[in-house]
Amino acid sequence: MAKTIMIQGTMSNAGKSLIAAGLCRIFKEDGYRVAPFKSQNMALNSYITEEGLEMGRAQVVQAEAAGVKPSAAMNPILLKPTNDSGSQVIVNGISIGNMPAREYFAYKKNLIPEIEKAFHSLSEVYDIIVIEGAGSPAEINLKQDDIVNMGMARMANAPVLLVGDIDRGGVFAQLYGTVMLLEPGEREMIGGLIVNKFRGDKTILDPGLQMIEERLHIPVAGVVPYMDVDLEDEDSLGDHLAGKERTERAAVEIAVIRLPRISNFTDFQVFSILPEVHLRYVDRVSELGKPDMVILPGSKNTVQDLLWMRQNGLETAICKLEGAGVPIFGICGGFQMLGESLSDPHMVESESAASTIRGMGLLPVRTVFGKEKTKTRVSGSCTGIGGIFEDLSGMDVEGYEIHMGETTRSLPPLTYIMESQSGSHLAKMDGCQKGNVYGTYIHGFFDKEGIAGTIIKALMEQKGLTFEPGGSFCYEEYKEQQYDRLAKILRDSLDMERIYEIMGLRACLKTH
DSSP states (O other): OOEEEEEEESSTTSSHHHHHHHHHHHHHHTTOOEEEEOSEEEOSOEEEOTTSOEEEHHHHHHHHHHTSOOOGGGSSEEEEEEETTEEEEEETTEEEEEEEHHHHHHHGGGGHHHHHHHHHHHHTTOSEEEEEOOSOTTOTTTOTTOOSSHHHHHHHTOOEEEEEEGGGSOHHHHHHHHHHTSOHHHHTTEEEEEEEEEOSOGGGTHHHHHHHHHHHOOOEEEEEEOOOOOOOOSSTTSSGGGOOOOOTTOOEEEEEEOOTTEEOGGGGHHHHHOTTEEEEEEOSHHHHOOOSEEEEOEESSHHHHHHHHHHHTHHHHHHHHHHTTOOEEEETHHHHHTSSEEEETTOSSOSSSOEEEEOOSSSSEEEEEEEEEEEEEEEEEEOSOOGGGGGGTTOEEEEEEEEEEEEEESSOOSEEEEEEETTEEEEEEEOEEETTEEEEOOBTTTTSTTHHHHHHHHHHHHTTOOOOOSSOOOHHHHHHHHHHHHHHHHHHHBOHHHHHHHTTOOOOOOOO
């Protein structure tokens, strides 16, 4: 059976996901077969596996760092918020319906066998499993029937590394308060403390580290600096939705509409890497300005987010930009919004009654929401595309679809694609284009080599500028470099010998 290590945090966004990913990479480099695991994840960023199952993207990032294929067993429960008090519940990659928070809290203990089954399926294959907790283990109102923090640690017999976020201040209070709110048996499971996101001279921190060790009788396993590593965020608490700072080379400005229920915002991360691009997220008309391109992202509730844009004036502002020739690109829910109408006969998204609402009217498509969710990986190529992005024609695309609803069009599609799930292959059409308005259901559309560069080249040429990329840019290679960089930083700042020791493994320390 696999050895385990669990990363818990004093709060959300303390850096658990990133440290877990870095440890996955380190163990891979040291010759171990390693897999990530998070029993329950709450996020609107999701992914479709080769088997057509849905899982959280945080574990996808960790699997990539570990050099293994993502599997729904790595995230057996995914909660996708539908409103402020309820979520869609996805178990082992398949939705079992929507539940209010209180109903799910009472129901979740029934899912323990599913969690155990998923964990043991990984444990039989891998040498090490890196487990990530959620939020804080000291949420005393949630400790009953806990399945994601100390409850999961007991299930997996996993020693715990507790991560505190010094960037928010009060890190020693975070660590001390969290540990003291745990039961005595739970405290004994913590094998080390980690201070994360530190800036400055570490020697100034040493007296505090010594004191916290003396008071808690738990060793400090490392002080991790604030890392300049470009990897996907798990959710909207991360830094990426703040946008990136404009650089001297940034000749193109792309505005992404920050919908209240935005999903899969990682679709646009490739643009944030290109120095020629200033990518920013906006949620009000006063912030929109006149960008070179507007992107409408995916949404967990397309209807409500379209109505939100209609009420705050963003819909009108975007239509005016389109009339001025600014290209508009919609992904998934954003593509549906661009159409003529959205119908919800089964009340999939409507809160009170079945309805049909008008879309933005920028694409000749109509969407009808059905009861079944489309979940599939796809690959194909762009068709005879016109408008500013005509050079996309003939280029390969790949990614995945996660959406409710079927869309019909009165113009040719944007892409011809092939579904590839569990050995079956189904050809179909996707998306639509009219003038400088484009829409597709494909998440990851911009990631395929050449796509983002072609779009930026067209936007720069429209402004009379020349796009001179520094060689061929491959997003996959870039991510691999970032995983290596993350592992190097963690090796330099964590006591890996101690971490191996608390896992019951002999240290295998490499020099990088």
